[in-house]
Amino acid sequence: MIAFSRAAAAALLACAVALPATALPAQAAAPAAPAVSLSAPADRAAALRLPAPTGRFGVGASVLHLVDRSRTDPYVPSAGARELMVTVHYPAARTARGDAPAPYATEEEARLVLVGVEKTDPADIRALAGIDTYSRKDVRPAPGKHPLVVLSPGFGAPRFLLTGLATDLASRGYVVASVDHAYENSGMSVPGRPALTCVACTQLHDGKIKGADVTAVRAADVRFLLDRLTGPRAVATWPYARTVDPTRIGMAGHSIGGAAAATAMVADRRIDAGVNMDGAFHDTLPADGLGGRAFMFLGTDDEMHRPGGVDSSWDTTWKALDGFRRWLTVSGANHFTFTDAPVLLRGLGVPDEGATIPADRALTVTRAYVGAFFDQQLRGRPQPLLTGPSPLHPEVRFQQP
Secondary structure (H helix, E strand, O other), X not given: OOOOOHHHHOOOOOOOOOOOEOOEOOOXXXXXXXXXXXXXXXXXHHHOOOOOOOOOOEEEEEEEEEEEEEEEOOOOHHHOEEEEEEEEEEEEOOOOOOOOEOOOOOHHHHHHHHHOOOOOOHHHHHHHHOOOOOOEEOOOEOOOOEXXXXXXXXXXXXXXXXXXXXXXXXXXXXXXXXXEEOOOEOXXXXXXXXXXXXXXXXXXXXXXXXXHHHHHHHHHHHHHHHHHHHOOXXXXXXXXXXXXXXXXXXXXXXXXXXXXXXXXXXXXXXXXXXXXXXXXXXXXXOOOOOOOOEEEEEEEOOOOOOOOOOOHHHHHHHHHOOOXXXXXXXXXXXXXXXXXXHHXXXXXXXXXXXXXXXXXXXXXXXXXXXXXXHHHHHHOOOOHHHOOOOOOOOOEEEOOO
């Protein structure tokens, strides 16, 4: 993986965006962006607005605390069993004005992530935690069975950075499980205890673990999550688990979360399709690739993730893929373009270094192509958007190594 610059760390999380790898060089550090406060709470709220979901369904949201008692936490063994926090967004039967809104993050999670950009104003913390997610807590789901998509964030990044994508997929008829992997992010709120911070970040920096260790842990986390959401006692995990179609499962992730999607697919045949959003791979696919299953790369259109680029893991993995595959790059993107970070940076008055694509446009492109990929692979609906360049999205380039 890449050791990101301080400017990239300003994209949200100084504690953790650096994930070095032996194959790739570190970028030179850049000076921290100055902290800029917007003039009033109303300005903050307006600037921190995510684009509305594009699908026909309203969106519900549930937060799950899952404990895998079959595994000891690999980063902090003294903590005992491995823990996950999961937000499940799903198509709702209806939403009403009286339904409780689902928060973007807890205030503690917001406070911890803002430490990375030297933002300590309580108004900024409240504004970030209170971003409108266009979803309502625990409302009744839409009838029927829906495909499941697991979302895994970048190393050091909290799951809420993928909310814009998660809510859009849910509005299009998917159950979406966004995962916080314990001790791998800026701050994970757990019931009744202080937030868990990024112990693994320090271990990686100190050379005690490797990127491949992280992807292996995440693959095990996802296997456990799928067992809990689709197994015989799934309703004990989540009351609406019967809405999940266990025969149609996909996984997407940002940065090392995208690399983990491929690792999880190798480990678990239940995952039918995967997407890597700008992450270097840490594992070599087996000789039979992914057994004919589909995979898509979605990354920056620069010297890093074009064919033959600095991140040679994309070329290596591409050659091993044996099913439907796409290699897409986005002009004007930086590493965090594929998350909510551009909107958050705009709202906080922090420059989005290295990106020229506007914040809302970044989310539009990511939603369009990830949604099209899963519509085709999990629903069997052919997508013209995946056949070649589109005038609707001129930023997106189809690479043919």
